[in-house]
Amino acid sequence: MAEIVFGAGTSHSPLLAAPPHLWAERADQDRHNPELYDNAGVIRPFDDLAEAAGDRFDSQRTEQAWQQAWERCQSALDRLRADFRRVAPDVVLVIGDDHHELFDSTNQPVMAISAASEMRTAVLDADDSEFFREVATAYLMHEEFTFAGHAELAEDLARGLMAEGIDIGWMSGAPAGRGFGHAYGFPIHRFLLPDPVPVIPFMLNTYYPPNQPGPRRCHDLGRALRRAAAASPVEARIAILASGGLSHFVVDEGLDRKVLDAIHANDAEALCSLPPELLNSGSSEIRNWITAAGAMDGHAVDWSEYVPIVRTAAGTGCGMGFLAWK
Numbered sequence: 001m002a003e004i005v006f007g008a009g010t011s012h013s014p015l016l017a018a019p020p021h022l023w024a025e026r027a028d029q030d031r032h033n034p035e036l037y038d039n040a041g042v043i044r045p046f047d048d049l050a051e052a053a054g055d056r057f058d059s060q061r062t063e064q065a066w067q068q069a070w071e072r073c074q075s076a077l078d079r080l081r082a083d084f085r086r087v088a089p090d091v092v093l094v095i096g097d098d099h100h101e102l103f104d105s106t107n108q109p110v111m112a113i114s115a116a117s118e119m120r121t122a123v124l125d126a127d128d129s130e131f132f133r134e135v136a137t138a139y140l141m142h143e144e145f146t147f148a149g150h151a152e153l154a155e156d157l158a159r160g161l162m163a164e165g166i167d168i169g170w171m172s173g174a175p176a177g178r179g180f181g182h183a184y185g186f187p188i189h190r191f192l193l194p195d196p197v198p199v200i201p202f203m204l205n206t207y208y209p210p211n212q213p214g215p216r217r218c219h220d221l222g223r224a225l226r227r228a229a230a231a232s233p234v235e236a237r238i239a240i241l242a243s244g245g246l247s248h249f250v251v252d253e254g255l256d257r258k259v260l261d262a263i264h265a266n267d268a269e270a271l272c273s274l275p276p277e278l279l280n281s282g283s284s285e286i287r288n289w290i291t292a293a294g295a296m297d298g299h300a301v302d303w304s305e306y307v308p309i310v311r312t313a314a315g316t317g318c319g320m321g322f323l324a325w326k
Contacts, residue, residue, distance in 0.1 A: 002153060002229040002236040006087040007296035007325040008080055009242035009289045012186040013318040014131070015309055016073055017138030020066035022131040023311050030249060030316040039252045041277035049250065049314035060310040069309045069320075076305040076322035077190055083302075083324050084191045089239035091150045091198045093157075093225070095288045096183025096243040097206040102174055110211050111221070112169030113161075114180075114201045115154035121145045122179035140185035147188055150198040153234045157200070160228025166221060169203075183243040183288075191241075204291065206244070206284035215279070216272040218287045222294020242292035244285030246319035251308050252283065256319040259286055263293050263323065264301050282318065289321070299325045 015023060030036070031046045038044045059065065084092075101122040103109065124132070124141035136142035161168045174180070184201050192199070202225075205212055213221070222240075229238055246256040255278055262270035271290045279286055304323040311317040 002156070002232040002234050002238055004226055004229055004240050004295055005237045006083070006089060006239040007241075007292055007299065008083065008239070009292055009321060009323040010077070010080055010187060011245055011318060011320040011322065012182055012243050013248065013320065014135045015311070015318055016077065016320070017186070018131045018134040020063070020070045022134065023066055025129060025131045027311040027316070030312050030314065033249055033316070035281040036250050036314070036316065037280045037283065038250060039254065041275065041280060046314050046316070049316075050312070053313060053315050057310045057313055057315055061312070066309070069307050072305065072307045073320050073322075076307070079303070080322060080324060081191045084239065087239060089197060090236040091153060091200060091238055092187070092192065093200045093202060093238055093240045094184050094187055094243050095202050095204065095240065095291045097285055097288060098183070098203045099181050099207065101181035102178050102203070105208070108205055108208055108211065109169035110205050110213055112171055112203045113154050113158050114149060114171045115151045115158065116149045116171065116173045117151045119147055119149055119174065119201070120179040121185045122181055138186060138189055139182035140189045141182060144179060145185065147196055148198040150200055150236070153232060153236055154200045156232035156234060157225065157228045160231045161224055164224040164227065166224050187241055187243055204287055206279070206287045207281070212276075212284065213287065214276055215274045215287065215290050218290040219268055219272050219294035222291040223297055225291075226295045240292050240295050242288040244288050245283065246286060246289075246321040248282035248318035249316050251310055251315055251317045251319050252278070253308050253319060255283065256306060256308070256321060259289060260304055260306055260321060260323065263289070264304070266298065266300070268294070268297060296325045302326045
């Protein structure tokens with residue numbers, strides 16, 4: 001049977017790809033972001049958030065603070081890479097989300113699994129700035145990158161989920177001219193190269209209403225994935241990875257710490273009862289972590305790191321999370 005032998009979670013923010021001296025460019029873009037949700041889940045203009053914050057974030061936006069945050073994040077990423085090398089899984093199941101690289105509003109499944117034996121990343125359509133060149137490379141989206149899947153195991157997972165009463169979207173390949181996004185390219189690049197094992201992309205619609213799965217559904221999905229893997233006759237050691245999050249584009253340290261504390265405490269109810277109105281925009285990717293936590297239910301956390309990076313006076317940035325289960 002297949003077995004989930006390792007679980008982890010990682011942020012995949014552009015701030016993990018481009019070094020701190022380039023972050024100011026990303027900060028400038030925040031001023032025009034129409035999806036800045038405050039810590040109550042309400043969309044607020046950038047200037048309103050900045051006015052309300054006053055000088056609260058000044059100490060977090062210095063060159064020294066950014067450099068220290070960058071080093072802590074890179075150290076955590078290196079540690080996850082070492083974990084993947086140590087565990088040496090046969091296949092990695094990446095729980096991520098699609099940012100209209102594959103799907104759009106004409107076809108937006110709640111969840112889908114890719115059973116292709118070979119897949120490609122999308123090419124990032126961005127300007128020619130140094131910041132986006134760094135990001136596109138780290139996401140394996142500067143050009144098409146081909147990676148292997150595991151069609152047989154993916155099919156077993158789909159059948160197993162259907163038997164569990166979870167309707168799953170099925171992909172035997174990408175739509176013409178489309179490819180997989182950074183939720184998948186970043187972990188392949190950062191943890192699995194130069195010789196990546198097969199990757200099964202699992203896509204949750206975290207971002208786009210009205211059919212986003214609730215926290216409880218995500219946790220139940222993770223548990224069902226573990227049972228579906230165990231029911232497969234494929235002999236494979238699986239690593240499951242939550243890709244994305246934590247809070248962004250406005251950093252919510254309270255929410256992030258509540259999520260991480262619940263995972264450490266193996267408190268399923270705390271995860272299942274997270275307010276959906278706080279899981280909007282980039283913070284919606286916390287759903288991927290809840291799903292992985294469901295799959296790793298009962299397992300203790302080995303280590304975690306949390307680095308809130310604030311890049312503007314409005315408190316915009318990303319709560320960076322990194323975690324590995326035993």
